[in-house]
Amino acid sequence: MTAANVVDVSEWQPTSIDWSNLKANGVKAVVVRIGHGVTRDEHAADHIANATKAGLIVHVYHYYEGVDGELQYSVNNAKSLNIQPNVYYFLDMEGTIAGSWPSIFDSFRNQWSTYGWNTGLYCSLSNYTKFDDATLVKQGVYRWIVAWGSSQPNNADMWQYDSKTGLGSYTSALDKDVDIAGKLVKEPDSTIVxxxxxxxxxxxxxxxxxxxxxxxxxxxxxxxxxxxxxxxxxxxxxxxxxxxxxxxxxxxxxxxxxxxKIDTIKGEEGNKGDAGAISDTSTDFNNLTSEGHYDIRISPSTQGKNGPKDGDWGLLDVKVAGRMVVQTYYGDANANVYVRNRRDGSTWTAWRSVTF
Structure with missing residues (x-):
């Protein structure tokens, strides 16, 4: 006689199920429907909590309805119920479904697997012919096949063999399954992907x-x-x-x-300083005639009596327009500003102090 080691439940079963009694009658794991379409199963959270408390291993399934946003909803719903990686998550495909069944299932399988859930397919023995068995095996899909009142299907990893009778103290109709491959009745690997x-x-x-x-x-x-x-x-x-x-x-x-392609970038580290200026240790400005900004320390003796007098670092700004070169010096220590220029390579004019 076939004996169930797994049962599957939904909101059609009351939350008052005596899970300990089912466990005493040979049940080791339960597959809980957590959603259908874009709706959470009314008893999902309670069934998960109560079965877990009784020491049963819990896996889950989603009933496919083909509505907009269903795939993403199935992910969000499982995450909000704290479904852990390595738990088996089945897609229940039955009834009239438009489109390619394998393509629909594959979209769910791909998305679910990125969250670390093991993926499974639930369908009738007749509908299973829509799928390529070798492909599902290669993908590691757990094949949960419905075949009531018949012998065990050859391609099934789990077989739902009855849904009309009860089990133990539960006398109402209950879906009963045999986990043939034995993966659902073992504790899921705790390794997080x-x-x-x-x-x-x-x-x-x-x-x-x-x-x-x-x-x-x-x-x-x-x-x-x-x-x-x-x-x-x-x-x-x-x-x-x-x-x-x-x-x-x-x-x-x-x-x-x-x-x-970029000449100077303000704030870049390196030999251009944190202000985008070229660092130069020269003490004489006379040969600095290329346009740019120079972070430089000066010596007063080389700049004339009217030139910058501080020996601290300052910023020399050189502008070139045709034959004219203009130097503007901004002192660090006292914030004084000096300007001078020359044309056609002639002698530099005297420094002039600028007041703003």
Whole structure:
């Protein structure tokens, strides 16, 4: 006789279920419906809490209705219920569904897997023919197949064999299942899958690609243009909004092209000082005739009796217009300003103190 080691429940079952009694009757795990369409199952939180308290292993499922925003809702709903990584999350596909069943399931599988949930498919034995079994096996999908009143399906990882009778002290109709592969009746691995670091250094491996897929970084929200160096980590480059997404390596590559085209950048560290000025240890300004800003220390003896007298650092601003060169010196110590000029390489005029 077939004996259930898993049951699945929804808001159709009351929150007063005696989970301890079900456990005593051989049940080791429960699959709780947490949502349908864009609506949370009314008893989801209570069923999860009560079954967990009784020592049962809890997995979850979402009933597909094909409404707008359903995929993202299924993610948000599971996260708000604190569904942990490595828990099995099943998509319940039944009834009349427009479109390609495998494509619909794959969109959920891709998105759910980025959050670390193990993915599963629930459907009838007849509807399972819409899927390619080898593909699901390769993807690691847990195949939960409904076949009431018949023998165990060959391709099932879990078999729902009855929904009309009760179990133990629960005498109402209850979905009963056999976890054939045995993965649902074991405690989920507590290892948390870390999201891909978009600035990580990944080795280029076989399976690398650029194309449209779901991001494995913390940035989520539909398919994006991603770059995958290894076929596993998928780093978004173009969001559905049309925004380009850059990481640190992109910035470094762009800066290498942009930097040579910029003469002086205010605030850049290095030999141009923190004000964008060229640092110069000269004590004579006479040969500084190239336009620019010079962070410079002067010697009064070389500047004439009317020139700058402080020996501190100051800013020399040189302007060139045709044959005219003008030097303006701003002193650090006393904030005095001096100006002089020359034309056609002639002798410099005397420094003139400027008052503002």
């Amino acid at each position: 870390e999201p891909t670091d978009p600035n990580g250094n990944y080795m280029l491996k076989s399976g690398a690609f650029v194309g449209f897929d779901y991001s494995t970084t913390e940035l989520q929200g539909g398919k994006m243009l991603v770059a995958s160096p290894d076929g596993q980590n998928k780093i978004p480059k173009l969001a559905p909004t049309g925004a380009f997404l850059f990481n640190s390596a992109d910035g470094d590559n762009m800066w290498a092209l942009i930097k040579p």
